[in-house]
Amino acid sequence: MPPKFGTSGLRGLVDELTPDCVAAYVQAFLTSCPTGAGLCIGHDLRPSSPAIAAVVAAVARDRGSRVFDCGAVPTPALALRAQTRACAAVMVTGSHIPADRNGLKFYTPAGEITDAEQAAILSALAPAAAPAPSAPAEGDGSCAQDYLDRYARAFGPQALSGLRIGIHEHSTVARDLMAQAVRALGGQALPFDRSDTFVALDTEALAPELRHRLAAEVRAQGLNAILSADGDADRPLVVDDRGRVVPGDILGPLSARYLGAEILCTPVTSNSAVDAMGFTRVRRTAIGSPKVIEAMVAEGAGRRAVAGYEANGGFLLGFDAKGPAGPLPALMTRDSMLPALVPLVAAAERGITLSDFVDTVPPRFTAADRLTEFPPARARALIARLLEEPAALQLMLDGLGAEVARDLTDGLRLTLAGGDVVHLRPSGNAPELRCYGESALPERAAALVAGMLARVEHFRE
Known part of the structure; x- marks a missing residue:
């Protein structure tokens, strides 16, 4: 490459x-x-x-x-x-x-x-x-300490009191800081799976065996949650007390609502449940934090209560917010710590579990996966063919549903009869074809993604 x-x-x-x-x-x-x-x-x-x-x-x-x-x-x-x-x-x-x-x-x-x-x-x-x-x-x-202090000042030393939080360490650069943050907020941090070799963890495409491993850890240790992040810690990984991975585009609006955001900017791939969560406006963008930031600036970030997030969980705070214990200044770059901590803090304030707090979001589920070694040029050619050849598109959707609407903001996003969504797009930073699915049931969202990728493999042959 x-x-x-x-x-x-x-x-x-x-x-x-x-x-x-x-x-x-x-x-x-x-x-x-x-x-x-x-x-x-x-x-x-x-x-x-x-x-x-x-x-x-x-x-x-x-x-x-x-x-x-x-x-x-x-x-x-x-x-x-x-x-x-x-x-x-x-x-x-x-x-x-x-x-x-x-x-x-x-x-x-x-x-x-x-x-x-x-x-x-x-x-x-x-x-x-x-x-x-x-x-x-x-x-x-002092760089890392100042970052940690940002959250300690905002949420206070009792925000996670009594909670047992697992830290899936692997090789994320935030592994020690996440444990320190939990302790600074009064929780008990229980690190596991530290790796001396680098682990390529994609928060949007977790391997099934890792999902099972994390769910088993929740049960074995009686955890209230597991926190982790990707390699450079701008994307969070959160597992709730039932062993469910909480998608990044659920962590995002939950965090934004708690912090008082009024306007949200998020890519077109993000879960549409946010549209029913009471925000003044949700502005959709193409994929990539520069696109989200551009939209946030256009919406008045710095002057208005604007926030942004991506489906991978990276959260961008475009205004000076307030936590229960102190200020939380704006930070318009993808962050993993904020959307990992805020839902836990908010749930603890309500006296409910993280899973019950997540379930306050309207029931709409997303799934994502990708095909590797799929150059962007080939992915763009595939999408062009689907747009130009109705028979090819019909074959791609066979058994999944009929198209009722399409969105070309970034790749090919199709709304199907019944409300399901499938979305194909070339990765912007790797030779991969990304696929996203959305449905009223998590199993259906996963099946949409699996079905689309299986059909893409047919076209690639």
């Missing part, structure tokens, strides 16, 4: 993310985007990440930037630190993709780079030679 620059920054095979390649993109970023008072650098726990971070630091120092080394921290923690310091930031991470791949996420002092800034970086991209390793950057050991 040649290095690709898109909605999640730069992604590519580790072997192809050479020092010169990394230097070229970092140099283009520093040349074309505002960087403020310097550059904060963080990384995930992949074996390749520290060396890539060292190249980023050397390039920035070579260009005269002040560089702050935040170490192994969650992406939202790094974004918060950059916001506090009025600096730019580069996070070395491949997020949820396998360890043989990695990448860079770029932030200006204002937050995640926009589509316009992505274009500016590509325009400024030119061959570059990585400079020789430089002196160590300034250490910033």
